[in-house]
Amino acid sequence: VLLLVGAAWAVVLTQPGAPVPAVGTVAERVARLAGDLAGAGREQQPAYADPVRLLSVARLALETVAMSVLAIGLAALGALASVPLAARVLTVGELGPGRWRTAIAFHVARAAHVVTRSVPEVVWALLVVLLVPPGVLAGALALALHEVGVLGRLGADLVDDVDRAPLRALRATGAGRFALLGYGVLPAALPQLVTVLLYRWEVTVRASVVVGFLTAAGLGYQLRLDLSFRRWTDVALVLLTYLLLVWAVDAVSSGLRRLAR
Amino acid sequence: VPAVLTPTRPRPGNRTLLTALLLAAFTASVLAAPVGDLLRGGGAAGALLGSLLRPDLTAGFLWTVAEASAVTAAYAVAAMSVALLLGVPGALLVSGVLARRPLVRMGTSAVARALIAVPRAVHELVWALLLLAVLGLTPLTGVLAIAIPYGATIARVLGDRLLDVPQAPLDALRSTGASPAQVLVYGRLPLAARGVTSYLLYRLECAVRAAAVLSFIGLGGIGLQVEIALADLRFERVWPLLGALVLLVLAVDTASRAVSRRCAA
Numbered sequence: 001v002l003l004l005v006g007a008a009w010a011v012v013l014t015q016p017g018a019p020v021p022a023v024g025t026v027a028e029r030v031a032r033l034a035g036d037l038a039g040a041g042r043e044q045q046p047a048y049a050d051p052v053r054l055l056s057v058a059r060l061a062l063e064t065v066a067m068s069v070l071a072i073g074l075a076a077l078g079a080l081a082s083v084p085l086a087a088r089v090l091t092v093g094e095l096g097p098g099r100w101r102t103a104i105a106f107h108v109a110r111a112a113h114v115v116t117r118s119v120p121e122v123v124w125a126l127l128v129v130l131l132v133p134p135g136v137l138a139g140a141l142a143l144a145l146h147e148v149g150v151l152g153r154l155g156a157d158l159v160d161d162v163d164r165a166p167l168r169a170l171r172a173t174g175a176g177r178f179a180l181l182g183y184g185v186l187p188a189a190l191p192q193l194v195t196v197l198l199y200r201w202e203v204t205v206r207a208s209v210v211v212g213f214l215t216a217a218g219l220g221y222q223l224r225l226d227l228s229f230r231r232w233t234d235v236a237l238v239l240l241t242y243l244l245l246v247w248a249v250d251a252v253s254s255g256l257r258r259l260a261r
Numbered sequence: 262v263p264a265v266l267t268p269t270r271p272r273p274g275n276r277t278l279l280t281a282l283l284l285a286a287f288t289a290s291v292l293a294a295p296v297g298d299l300l301r302g303g304g305a306a307g308a309l310l311g312s313l314l315r316p317d318l319t320a321g322f323l324w325t326v327a328e329a330s331a332v333t334a335a336y337a338v339a340a341m342s343v344a345l346l347l348g349v350p351g352a353l354l355v356s357g358v359l360a361r362r363p364l365v366r367m368g369t370s371a372v373a374r375a376l377i378a379v380p381r382a383v384h385e386l387v388w389a390l391l392l393l394a395v396l397g398l399t400p401l402t403g404v405l406a407i408a409i410p411y412g413a414t415i416a417r418v419l420g421d422r423l424l425d426v427p428q429a430p431l432d433a434l435r436s437t438g439a440s441p442a443q444v445l446v447y448g449r450l451p452l453a454a455r456g457v458t459s460y461l462l463y464r465l466e467c468a469v470r471a472a473a474v475l476s477f478i479g480l481g482g483i484g485l486q487v488e489i490a491l492a493d494l495r496f497e498r499v500w501p502l503l504g505a506l507v508l509l510v511l512a513v514d515t516a517s518r519a520v521s522r523r524c525a526a
Binding site: 004005007017019021026033066067070073118120140191194209210213223227239250260 | 331336481511
């Protein structure tokens with residue numbers, strides 16, 4: 001392991017880039033950035049004292065939340081459709097029909113989850129903006145494409161952890177696979193699936209700023225504009241809103257999780 | 262009957278309310294998004310999907326893919342090494358397992374939890390933007406951008422895992438006069454090892470994905486090559502790059518499953 005870490009550092013440090021600045025320079029830059037963000041030494045009014053901008057940032061925050069909810073909802077629909085196929089229990093496990101078609105569907109669903117999960121939201125965003133006009137929908141699709149893989153993987157693991165005994169009992173009464181799914185698997189796994197869904201929603205909100213940066217939506221796009229125009233107090237406002245939003249979403253999510261128990 | 266076999270269910274929450282809230286939120290978000298956008302656009306769809314059938318697999322480009330994958334893997338491993346340096350001491354503070362007195366334990370734990378909440382809340386690429394302004398475009402910027410939020414997350418999760426171990430073996434150790442440090446080394450660490458190892462490998466998987474998109478601030482790796490390919494409209498070059506990323510993630514995933522199976526056996 002140490003050898004691996006050493007090799008990794010060797011590769012990283014030989015990457016092209018500016019030399020690492022001295023500690024003094026870094027401290028100086030931190031101080032200047034902090035001053036810029038707070039709006040020190042400027043004539044104009046800082047952004048966070050301007051009601052118009054506060055209002056527009058609040059609207060963008062709402063847009064960001066809408067994007068993340070849309071994304072996680074689409075991902076949940078995708079996962080709900082694919083998890084029964086990607087879980088072992090009703091496909092290639094002992095309760096499966098033992099047909100080769102089901103086995104193929106199982107492997108295809110697994111592979112689809114691995115591929116969508118491996119590609120980060122940011123790369124999906126780069127691809128999605130080629131197909132869909134930039135905006136909330138493009139951002140939501142990019143987030144959803146990654147999340148469907150994550151939810152699919154976690155969901156399949158949860159479904160496979162469901163206690164088999166009640167399923168066998170159901171099967172003994174002559175229940176078919178869809179009956180097993182609806183009356184056996186889903187009731188047992190759904191509360192945990194919802195918990196995972198809410199937890200991933202928090203992650204999606206965090207990522208939605210970065211994705212919005214690329215798909216021209218929500219707080220992320222505002223951050224991009226403000227950074228490129230060096231409007232530092234606006235940058236500070238957007239970052240603060242982002243932090244508040246993440247905290248608010250975490251609070252809402254943990255409240256909803258309590259309902260799922 | 263042992264208590265394990267008769268689980269007492271916590272009072273169920275209001276699931277109908279939850280369902281209604283989740284459905285309402287999703288419907289509202291669908292209405293808020295201009296879904297009609299989907300019908301416009303799509304100009305590049307043909308070219309993008311068509312290129313899927315004829316990916317660029319020339320030797321020269323595959324070498325570029327391999328190089329970019331190595332850079333991404335290196336960033337991920339380097340970032341994880343720093344994240345561990347930050348996260349492990351952080352976990353001890355968050356859990357407060359080394360403190361003798363309950364008051365000291367609760368104090369350090371509360372302060373540590375409050376301190377790591379901020380680095381955890383900020384996405385690694387937002388960290389990258391901030392560090393870029395301070396450090397400039399150095400490879401270290403990329404490593405720290407991943408290491409800071411990941412270190413905080415590792416501290417939090419590791420700390421919780423150290424507390425969530427079964428208490429009986431710990432009490433047995435304590436009854437022999439073991440100090441908190443000895444309880445940690447001989448009790449908590451072995452008890453938590455399996456979960457911690459698979460969690461750390463999962464974080465490494467996330468670090469690989471995060472490292473792949475350090476091109477966001479202009480650093481090298483798979484993401485940079487994807488951006489170059491898209492900018493040149495060489496769509497056939499995108500797919501081998503994504504394939505390499507999938508293979509990298511799959512490799513870490515396989516290692517993680519192998520470890521958890523070996524620990525289970």
